[in-house]
Amino acid sequence: MAACREPEVGAVLEEARRAFHKEFGSEPTLAVSAPGRVNLIGEHTDYNDGLVLPMALELVTVLVGIPRLDGLISLVTTSEYADEPRRVEFPVPTAEQPLEPGIPRWANYVKGVIQHYPAGPLPGFNAVVASSVPLGGGLSSSASLEVATYTFLQQLCPDSGAVTMRAQVCQRAEHSFAGVPCGIMDQLISLSGQKGHALLLDCRSLETCPVPLSDPGVAVLITNSNVRHSLGSSEYPIRRRQCDSAAKALGKKSLREVDMKDLEAGKELLTKEEFRRARHIVGEIQRTSEAAAALSASDYKTFGRLMVESHNSLRDDYEVSCPELDQLVMLALSVPGVYGSRMTGGGFGGCTVTLLEASAATRAMQHIQERYKGTATFYLSKAADGAKVQPL
Ligand code: GLA
Numbered sequence: 001m002a003a004c005r006e007p008e009v010g011a012v013l014e015e016a017r018r019a020f021h022k023e024f025g026s027e028p029t030l031a032v033s034a035p036g037r038v039n040l041i042g043e044h045t046d047y048n049d050g051l052v053l054p055m056a057l058e059l060v061t062v063l064v065g066i067p068r069l070d071g072l073i074s075l076v077t078t079s080e081y082a083d084e085p086r087r088v089e090f091p092v093p094t095a096e097q098p099l100e101p102g103i104p105r106w107a108n109y110v111k112g113v114i115q116h117y118p119a120g121p122l123p124g125f126n127a128v129v130a131s132s133v134p135l136g137g138g139l140s141s142s143a144s145l146e147v148a149t150y151t152f153l154q155q156l157c158p159d160s161g162a163v164t165m166r167a168q169v170c171q172r173a174e175h176s177f178a179g180v181p182c183g184i185m186d187q188l189i190s191l192s193g194q195k196g197h198a199l200l201l202d203c204r205s206l207e208t209c210p211v212p213l214s215d216p217g218v219a220v221l222i223t224n225s226n227v228r229h230s231l232g233s234s235e236y237p238i239r240r241r242q243c244d245s246a247a248k249a250l251g252k253k254s255l256r257e258v259d260m261k262d263l264e265a266g267k268e269l270l271t272k273e274e275f276r277r278a279r280h281i282v283g284e285i286q287r288t289s290e291a292a293a294a295l296s297a298s299d300y301k302t303f304g305r306l307m308v309e310s311h312n313s314l315r316d317d318y319e320v321s322c323p324e325l326d327q328l329v330m331l332a333l334s335v336p337g338v339y340g341s342r343m344t345g346g347g348f349g350g351c352t353v354t355l356l357e358a359s360a361a362t363r364a365m366q367h368i369q370e371r372y373k374g375t376a377t378f379y380l381s382k383a384a385d386g387a388k389v390q391p392l
Pocket of ligand 1: 046347
């Protein structure tokens with residue numbers, strides 16, 4: 001029988017609280033949560049100033065803690081990281097002694113946000129991190145940790161920025177402390193998710209527009225392939241560079257400024273590979289705009305068709321899919337009641353997202369589980385709120 005996980009924020013908070021008591025011998029006074037995300041459509045468009053349509057998940061990362069007065073920060077995680085210590089201690093950064101990335105790697109996301117936090121002075125603190133977002137599964141476990149950290153720091157020392165500035169701080173942390181040149185989507189949705197809504201994010205203006213997604217007859221099924229090919233980390237920056245050089249060759253600031261006519265007209269200026277990468281981006285931005293309109297009109301059939309076109313384009317033109325994701329999509333599409341399915345996130349493993357009739361969910365999970373060549377894990381999540389302070 002297919003396994004389906006729907007963990008609650010309360011359970012993750014309880015785990016963090018218990019670990020805090022065990023590690024620090026007292027009760028935490030502060031608690032925050034930040035969700036992971038699934039992107040419904042608009043893949044690899046965020047760093048091209050494009051459109052994306054993610055929703056925040058019920059899967060969350062929480063931080064619980066207390067301030068301390070000796071200028072030290074002591075962090076513990078309840079997650080398993082191969083060979084890495086679960087506890088780390090370091091001083092609050094100063095101008096003379098900034099924080100730097102190091103070991104354990106999981107703490108770099110926290111350190112990066114502390115280093116770039118725009119208000120101060122920050123006190124030291126003890127904190128425990130716990131999460132129900134699968135690590136490295138393409139559901140933004142890292143962005144949820146960055147955003148949870150930011151939200152925790154706000155409780156210690158309030159900031160005065162807009163939500164977009166907060167997302168940019170978290171994005172900078174990921175660039176400089178984790179070495180991943182990501183776009184802004186994951187951090188922005190983890191901060192500003194809205195229950196019952198997907199969010200159309202314009203990554204050029206940073207405007208967000210909620211699109212209702214609370215029809216009880218429709219479900220979003222996330223299927224984790226439980227594979228992660230190492231190629232992903234090296235290919236991501238390569239795709240970014242190819243997009244930038246394609247835009248430059250076409251005389252534009254970004255591929256957001258290009259339409260299919262421009263692209264065809266400028267074909268000779270691009271390498272064959274740049275052309276295919278750009279064709280994915282230009283098409284995907286258009287699809288995302290159409291998909292948001294279809295979702296607003298409860299036109300799930302059109303939405304599903306656009307999801308499949310998106311997957312095919314990511315597989316053939318952008319070349320970021322892999323056999324496991326292709327198989328999961330194909331299996332989902334053969335189940336009656338499925339509107340559409342596609343890989344989601346950076347690619348080279350991680351998850352697929354499937355839009356389907358709610359009544360078809362059990363059937364779909366069973367069908368996929370029985371035929372997938374690996375072991376799949378399923379999440380049926382509703383669209384949830386962004387980061388928040390949690391009562392203790
Ligand atoms: C990763 C990045 C995002 C985005 C997606 C692809 O999740 O963190 O910024 O580029 O890949 O859409």
